[in-house]
Amino acid sequence: MKIKPSYQYQLIDNLKSIMIYYIIIICVYIVVLYTTAVTTSTGVSFNGLEIATLIYLFVSGLCAFKDNFLMLEQNSVSRKTMFNTRILIAFTICLIMAVIDKLLLTAFIAIAVASGSSIQVISLFGMLYTNAGVISTIWMHIAGLIFSFCFYLSVLAVGYFITVLFYRLNKLGRVAVGVGVPAFLCIGLPILNATVADGKIGDAYIKLMVFAMGISGSGSANQPSNAIISGLVVFAIFSLFGWLLIRKAAVR
Amino acid sequence: MSIEVKNITKHYGKTCALNNVSLTFADNKIYGLLGRNGAGKSTLLNIISNRIFADSGTISIDGMPALENDAAIGRLYAMGEKTYYPESMRIKEVFKWTKLFYPQFDDAFARSLAEQFGLKLNKKIKSLSTGYLTIFKLVVALSVNTPYILLDEPVLGLDANNRDLFYRILLEKYSNNPFTIIISTHLIEEVANLIEDVVIIKEGQIICSEAREQLLANSYSVAGSAIAVDAYTAGKKLLGCEMLTGLKTAYIMGQPDCVTAGELEFAKIDLQKLFIQLTNA
Numbered sequence: 001m002k003i004k005p006s007y008q009y010q011l012i013d014n015l016k017s018i019m020i021y022y023i024i025i026i027c028v029y030i031v032v033l034y035t036t037a038v039t040t041s042t043g044v045s046f047n048g049l050e051i052a053t054l055i056y057l058f059v060s061g062l063c064a065f066k067d068n069f070l071m072l073e074q075n076s077v078s079r080k081t082m083f084n085t086r087i088l089i090a091f092t093i094c095l096i097m098a099v100i101d102k103l104l105l106t107a108f109i110a111i112a113v114a115s116g117s118s119i120q121v122i123s124l125f126g127m128l129y130t131n132a133g134v135i136s137t138i139w140m141h142i143a144g145l146i147f148s149f150c151f152y153l154s155v156l157a158v159g160y161f162i163t164v165l166f167y168r169l170n171k172l173g174r175v176a177v178g179v180g181v182p183a184f185l186c187i188g189l190p191i192l193n194a195t196v197a198d199g200k201i202g203d204a205y206i207k208l209m210v211f212a213m214g215i216s217g218s219g220s221a222n223q224p225s226n227a228i229i230s231g232l233v234v235f236a237i238f239s240l241f242g243w244l245l246i247r248k249a250a251v252r
Numbered sequence: 253m254s255i256e257v258k259n260i261t262k263h264y265g266k267t268c269a270l271n272n273v274s275l276t277f278a279d280n281k282i283y284g285l286l287g288r289n290g291a292g293k294s295t296l297l298n299i300i301s302n303r304i305f306a307d308s309g310t311i312s313i314d315g316m317p318a319l320e321n322d323a324a325i326g327r328l329y330a331m332g333e334k335t336y337y338p339e340s341m342r343i344k345e346v347f348k349w350t351k352l353f354y355p356q357f358d359d360a361f362a363r364s365l366a367e368q369f370g371l372k373l374n375k376k377i378k379s380l381s382t383g384y385l386t387i388f389k390l391v392v393a394l395s396v397n398t399p400y401i402l403l404d405e406p407v408l409g410l411d412a413n414n415r416d417l418f419y420r421i422l423l424e425k426y427s428n429n430p431f432t433i434i435i436s437t438h439l440i441e442e443v444a445n446l447i448e449d450v451v452i453i454k455e456g457q458i459i460c461s462e463a464r465e466q467l468l469a470n471s472y473s474v475a476g477s478a479i480a481v482d483a484y485t486a487g488k489k490l491l492g493c494e495m496l497t498g499l500k501t502a503y504i505m506g507q508p509d510c511v512t513a514g515e516l517e518f519a520k521i522d523l524q525k526l527f528i529q530l531t532n533a
Contacts (some may be wrong), residue, residue: 001322001323002322002326002353004352005349005352005353006353008352009349009352067338070336070337070338071336071337071338071349073302073303073336074330074336074337075349075350075353075354076301076302076322076325076326076328076329076330076353076354077322077353078302078320078321078322078325079320080320081322247320248305250303250304250305251298251303251304251336
């Protein structure tokens, strides 16, 4: 089995870009902190680090397939091993990034408090599931960590699935999916919703999102467990579709 | 110990690239996989190395099914025409990673080969010329030490000196520690003395798979006036004919029949000539 070298190769490949990403995040925070101190602004907040990480992971998923696939094929690694390794890598980098995000947010809050800055640091989890982003209990930290981890997994799997799908499609298929799907979602679906469905599609979508995210209205009544399960379900579904595409992917 | 190809068929749309191909690559032999452009050589090598899938048929390596089997495909290294390493990777990094994927990779040997070919280890793959890209892939292929090495167009873009160096190194390595090498090339004259067995593919089918010596011993050419040559070749297995300034040359499979020779001139056929006649027929 070539799981170990495949895992090592992909992990090191990912760690380099993760490091660069966090250097940028830290620099942005320092700039915000410095600007707030110099201008003595009030009401400045540093929110949703997890959103930035989600975007990073989505893009990382989009870039993760072709080069790795060809490199591993060149080194006689079967597609089955590639996929198993990919799952392990997804778990590893999502866990690493969830932990780093948690530590950074905690550090950012501590720095803001220690420096007497008026800057408010609030996590995505804090915004959605508690009334304020201030550290409360250990349980909230653990729940926040699991929430980030599962959410990251889902986004990474979606990005990876899209890139494998585009790899498998021919030129015509790529154009059809690349243009057709966004056009349908951004133009076709709203028109359908407004004309034929009389707003029912929009209502159903909102209900689904509210349920999937466990958001009921007030922060304290929201349920992170729904979002955690939703993240895992999305990860499982898109990983399964990804596998169905990878298992017959040919080297080009 | 062998690579067994059984009833492999592969289509690209309506084009049949391989049609029910069956053959065996035995261990510790140098094979020449020959065929015209589009004959199916690269397709066959890509199917053996799991890079593409056959429509039907099976491949086994040392008795193990090759399809999606790390243990089986790990016994071979395939050098293709294209480069599958990340373009931004440095050559020394490729060596490092190859060592992880192929623990038997000989790093010191790879470095010595790189030096002999003048390949700089700090260079990134994307900065290499066509010739040096080939050299880089050859250095890795010759250093992985797997029982089977598949080389698809191994001298693409190489100058005569580097081609000569490659053939010498290959033979030296093979003599010291035999392994199976399958060379797919169009430069038949250059590999004619290197290969032990010849596999010729024509339009997706194997038309010849036998030892080079045997193949050459079982073919000859006869030259003379057209009337005499036509009379001689009647009833014989004729591969093809050539006319040059009134002199006719016929290429024939079998043993020369010198009793009826008369004014005719007999000669052996070299591998390239035989290949041309076999694939033109």
